[in-house]
Amino acid sequence: MSDTPIGREVLVVANSRSGVSVGRPDRVPDVRRRMPGATVHELAENETLDEVVASATSRENPPEVLAILGGDGSVSRAAHLARRHDLTLLVLPNGTFNHFARSAGIPDVDAGLDAYAAGRVRPVAVAEATVDDGDPITVLNAVSLGAYPEFLAERERRTSLGKWWGGAVAAWREMHDATAVDIARGGKRASVWSVFAGVGGNDPGRIATMQRATLDDAVIDVRVHHARGTRARAIVSLAFGERTVRVLRALRLMPPASDIERILDKDFEIVVQPGSSPDIWVHDGELEEVGRDGFRLRVRAVPEGLRVYLPAP
Template identity: 35%
Template sequence: MLPPRRARRAQLFVRRGVGAGLRRSRRSLRPVGALDRRITESVGRMPPNFLDDALLTLTRSANHSGLWFAAGSVLAGLGTRRTRLGATRGVMAIGLASLVANGVLKPLFPRRRPAAELLPPYRSLPDRPTSSSFPSGHSASAMAFTVGVALESPRAGLVLAPLAATVAYSRIHVGVHWTSDVAVGASLGAAIALLTTRWLPRRPIDEAIARAWLDAPTLVEGEGLSMVVNMASGRPGVDPAEEVAEAMPKAHLVRLEPGEDLLERLKEAAGHPGTRALGVAGGDGSVAAAARIAEDLDLPLAVLPAGTLNHFGRDVGVYDLQEVVDATGAGEAVAVDIGELCAFSDSTGRSECDRVVFVNTASFGGYPEMVRLREKWQDRWGKWPAASAALIVTLVQAKPIRVRIDGVETAVWMLFVGNGPYAPAGMTPSYRPRLDTGALEVRYLRADRRFSRARAVAGLLLGTLGHTRTYVEHTAKSLDVELLEGPVEVATDGEVRVSGDRLCFSIADHKVPVYRRDETKWPERASIW
């Protein structure tokens, strides 16, 4: 420890150094301040015009981001996937931008707002804010929302851009911000919107890559297609079988009523005379069952997504009935991997396995509970905020599971197996870039490290989960998992289907052809969004 006299000298030296640094910074910013004042004075000399009242009203509408929340509601109500994602990302960006601008930068960098006498009274905002002028929170929120929307829907972002620019300018026009405050605030908002891709990954393509299957039969108007239609799926009040019958009048339709056995109905459809392809209209669970029958019988598969989430349909690139009609009518299909799970249970004395096919994912531990919570919350918060919150809640409540993975003993909080590699790496899985890699993706959170639960939560919040030692991610041709403390339930494609003491995951020997139109032949239907 320094003697008191030397300590005082050291403190004085530091204060002088800091003071000198601040004085140099102020001198270097004087030209910016002078330019700010000239611009504000120029605005003040503008003659009265009809824009004065309009800009006053507009700038007030953006208080507390009310204008942007209203715009987000409109975008979400348009009903397109891109605009919904854009609204979610935009609102998320507003929250982060407001936190940084108002909660961090304003207290750190106090700056006086433009003097009231620089502008005429009829143009000035009556209820002038008293917080720091730097940076402009309104500009940060406007640009954060607009760039966030543009990342998902460029056309919607283009529509919003003039409105955001006008809101930013209105803060200068009504005399509550200097021009540099607005410029920094807008830059901050744009940067934070781009940063949201760390937690809310942006899907660069609408469909995963897969090799074309050249031998898929052409099914004009559905001739040769036998399709099982889950009558509990589809939009409320709409008969999904009638829609399919109208679009593909020559297809053979089998209605799956509530309580009927799905596999039996699929086998019945596949055995119909003249069947050259099997189809299914339903959710991911129905698709997985149809994929199992299609693989066993060596039939191509037509998928009409009609469930709640339809992860498989989104990865394949089939979103509606018209795309099924186009692809089957042109005989265009791609080769898709199918995941397999063999579950053995020593507790029941059975040596044979329960075989389950999955088209998306299989998991045990806290992961099935996380999916349930995410589905419960995502309509209110959006998919990725709901997924992050669900993972944190699940981790807090989870219990370690002792396992032996490919012969190596460890303990895990949860384990995830994907039918092919998922993106993004190091975060909760979102989508597949490819459908035909022939590999499984394995992800799990280790429970045998100190503070593993807290480290996993911190990594998720900071976007650094992939760099923590509690997180493991790799690809494999197969995976063997022994449960050392008794059987656990395994969820495949979002539904709990089987339990066992030993779980063997692999990729099926034969790929299944799935109908998907060739975008080079069938241009994307026009959409203003």
């Protein structure tokens, strides 16, 4: 039997700020117990994930695995850094929604630790999002502009209320203040409430495809919500839970199918026109500011772009 401690090749970064608002227990002791050989780093207030990973990979014995204990934003950034430093990603979900982790069959921290113990590594498809001539950003789930980023920005202004009440107030405000976005693609212009570009083919009946349906499908599934209906429908269309969508559709509150354009492509590009409303966009729930002079957004599928520990079939 080997005397090598389990997890010796793993760097675990724990983002203690993930899930705090919903009172999740501290899972760091469980990680230390099950991977006693791992290097566990709890992210400090003034640290970034980028700095921690860059420091660890520059040492004499760099890690081979990057484990992230956190929510969707932390997992997405860890995926970007795992690709940059040629590391395998281990997801230990500890956020509010955990979109990618659920798609990967990892509902909680214990399931992630089980996946590591099973040693099953698979490549999965990802996307790269680029604004103008900037550096590509790894995307695990979806990119969006329009109503959803505006909703998130409004909710973040009300963090003291908590996510639920902050979201309710933000939705109410956006129902009155949402503004259509002018975009261009392939020489054609359109006024839209929102654009969602998800990784992999997804349910054709959804608009807000914030959680991917497959891990291997290297395609960008785009939903363009044309601004033909009311602001209220623009906000209602952001519902992503399956049951919620079914209820809203039964009540005829969702936008009609004629207002939604679906595009399947491996490389999707649009231009937000100068003077149009958004100066922000979202990738995997993370807001990015771009300025108000218009911008070009490109989302490109990358087959087998990331190595991930996954549960055994």
